Amino acid sequence: MPGWQGLILRVNLTKRKWVVQRLDPAVARDFIGGRGLAAKILWDELPPGVDPLSPHNKLIFAAGPLTGLPGPNFGKLVVAAKSPLTGGYGDGNIGSWAAVNLRKAGYDALVVEGRAERPVYIYIDGDKVEILDAGEYWGLNAWAVEEKLQKIHGRDAAVVTIGPAGENLVRFATVISQKGRSGGRPGMGAVMGSKNLKAVVVRGRGEIPLADKAQYQKLAVEAVKEGSSSPSYSFWMRQGTNSTVEWAQEASVLPAYNFTEGQFDEFSKIGGAMVEKFETDLKSCPLCFMACGHWVPAESGTVEVDYENIAMLGSNLGIGDLQKVAELNRIADTLGMDTISLGNVLGFVMEASERGLGDRLGFVVEWGDFEAARQLAYDTAYRRGVGDLLAEGVRRISERIGGEDFAIHVKGLEVSAYDCHAAPAMALAYATSPIGAHHKDAWVISWEVKTDRLGYTKEKAAKVVELQRIRGGWFETFVGCRFPWVEVGLSLDWYPKIFKAATGLDATPDYFNEVGDRIYALIRAFWIREYGWWSREMDMPPKKWFKQPLSKGPLKGARLDYDGYNKLLDYYYEIRGWDARGVPTRETLERLGLGYVAEQLSKFIEL
Ligand code: PTT
Structure with a gap:
């Protein structure tokens, strides 16, 4: 299976044991990696209704088949778990050498299970895995711990860690790396803290297998060249x-x-x-x-x-x-x-x-x-x-x-x-994001401000879905940074070609989009299962944007309209093949190859 390493490392902190498991090629094809793999593992393995801060939750660091490769920014890693902040699916995407090293150590994902009796950290060096005492690091801030662990293990050992907020189970604690990167907004740091896991240190020196190495290298170099010669590149580099x-x-x-x-x-x-x-x-x-x-x-x-x-x-x-x-x-x-x-x-x-x-x-x-x-x-x-x-x-x-x-x-x-008082599509993007209100899946606002801004059209709902497919599907599953595409306009056409050179698979845009839809339906099913009920009220933006108009500026008086927003939501559900409650229909689940999800879901809600 070129592209993928084909292996998942599972570390159980309660039993102080670890195993290496094969990644099922069918799962790799249907979910690719990153968020897709994480969502699949959480659906399959979590006991429904589990307390996110209990040892039964799983903390997943999931790479994709492009992670760790040189090219247009593939140094990213998805970190996912059931969220202690929302009670639903949670993830984030952190840029870190840990992403590269995990893959070079031979794994596509690390799944952390259980809870250690005392503070520990996981040390991975290829096929050597150790659970080491972290007593002296507990209580230290994230930057200090990274420095200390790199002093011990060397600067080529990558570190992801939590700070005191994660230890203290702050519900929006994140995972930190390289002093400037923070990942996992919906409390992934608290999940790590609940496991008494202060850090993961990973060193990797192996190769990532590629279907066509020469072609991959050629495409990677050309794509980076195109991105860095974009007209917006120099301003981007100045202000980001x-x-x-x-x-x-x-x-x-x-x-x-x-x-x-x-x-x-x-x-x-x-x-x-x-x-x-x-x-x-x-x-x-x-x-x-x-x-x-x-x-x-x-x-x-x-x-x-x-x-x-x-x-x-x-x-x-x-x-x-x-x-x-x-x-x-x-x-x-x-x-x-x-x-x-x-x-x-x-x-x-x-x-x-x-x-x-x-x-x-x-x-x-x-x-x-x-x-x-x-x-x-x-x-x-x-x-x-x-x-x-x-x-x-x-x-x-x-x-x-x-x-x-x-x-x-x-x-x-x-x-x-x-702010979405005057941005209905962006409000829809927040309200239907698979992790709760985050812009990562559909930053539709840059498009919306150039359209019929206050309108509630089907075109807007369709744009949200289109962006969710690309940002939430493509980039979160092959796992790379979306900034080359979003910020300097690197053509999306590069990605299927690069993906093919890495994996050997003919990946069309339709393939990536379908994977995105599958993951969206699966994550929605996960939320419903964990809550045990569902209603379209869950897909409503904050009340303030409806009730309290802007009091100044050129859009003074603007606010969201309830009927208009509900119309937008109906369009959105229709495009996704979800019913008026926001529940994927049985037909939609079956069409996406999620018949087994429909079976389980129907025990929690009428389908
Ligand atoms: C991301 C979220 C963002 S999104 C920002 S700024 W951004 C905030 N950054 C934080 C920070 O810093 N410190 C902190 N303590 N908390 C923070 N919370 C906020 O977290 C870096 C970039 C950015 S910068 C963005 S948009 C893009 N995000 C991507 C994504 O989500 N997926 C993807 N495939 N590519 C992306 N590329 C860009 O990466 P979360 P990062 Mg990320 C200091 O973590 O949980 O997804 O939340 O983390 O590696 O720092 O992302 O204007």
Whole structure:
């Protein structure tokens, strides 16, 4: 099976045993790898309704057949599990040398099961696997642990780790690598912490088998050449994702004051131009030709900033100072928490304070109060005082103290940094994302702002599905970074050709799209099984975008319309072959080769 290594490493921390299992070629064909493989394992192996923080959950690091190969940015790894934040399927995509090394060690995936009695880390060096004591690292921040482990195992040993937030089971704790990469927004770091697993260290020196090595190398070199000679390449290299601040301001989609507005008066103090001015360093994921890691000074050192981080910890909190925003980002990175969820949590408590709910929180914090935000960020990571509540995420906080009308999440995952008062298709993208409100599967907004912006058309629903197929299907399964395509316009045509040279399989766009549809239906089935019920209310965007119009800017007065949105949702379900509740029909499941899923699902919901 060229392309794939054909092996999955399973480490059981309870039994302190590991086994190597063959990857079934039929599974590789139908699910490819990455998210597809992770979703299949979770569906097949998790006991329904399992507590995500129990030893029965599985933490999966899944590569795809392109992961680890030189070419247009294949240094990425999916990290997945049942989410402790949402109770549904959760994953993230982290850029790390661990992705490359895992594949070179001979595996397509690592599945971590059980729970260690004491803190441990997993050390993998080819076919040598050890479970080692991590007692002395527990409690250390993510950056410090990586440095220490590389001192012991060498700089060519790649490390993914958690910080104190993961240890303390903060529901939006992430997995951290290489100081600037954070993956697994829906609490993958907490799942790792629940297993008493501080880190995975992986060294790999083998080859990744290719169907046609010469052809692969030729295509990889040509694709990188095309990408790096794109007209947008040099601006991208100067500002990366950070220029989105200025773009979002212009388009009135920059989240401000807990997604109350789409513009922020002080946007220029935290935008791409400011990042460019103060940049101290530029770093990338492995094997990447378009580094996106722009480092800037924070109060306690330097840190990588990205658009999402800046918007969520800056404009969304009313903080218009890059160095302060960077400091909040640095706290999140070192302690191992997702910046998007943290920005939502802090925005929620600022709004709750403004609305007079401070007595229920036990404190009041004003918009733009950096000192308070910093303290609350630490308290959250360590679950100190009110931080114990904040660590639960926006949905649970609002259930506890009220404020559901301004709790900005979908299915429990906090919304990433695009305000949707005036962006119905983007609202649909958030609401139907397979992990909860994240932009990764369909960043439709850049297209939507150029169309009939406030319209609720079938074309918009179709565009969301199209993007979900490509971003959530193609890139999350062969596992590579989507930025070459999204940001510098590398043609999608390269990927089937590259895939064929790697695997020998004739992969048409239709093949990738069908795999994407299969995975979407499977993940939706997983959510339904874990919740034990389903309704279209689960696919609704946050209430605020319907109820509270924008109060300023060129789109003043704009808000989502309930009937219009429901129409959009109906179109979406129709295209996907799901019923009016958002449940894949039996015919759809069978058409996608998921008859066995239909059988099990019908025990939980009428099909
Ligand atoms: C990703 C999410 C994003 S998406 C950002 S910025 W972005 C935030 N980054 C965080 C961070 O940093 N520190 C932190 N403590 N929390 C953070 N949370 C947020 O996490 C790097 C890039 C980016 S930067 C994006 S869009 C693209 N994402 C891809 C994806 O999802 N799939 C894919 N096939 N290719 C992608 N390429 C791009 O990769 P999650 P990363 Mg990723 C400091 O992790 O869980 O998916 O959430 O992580 O390796 O850093 O991605 O403007």
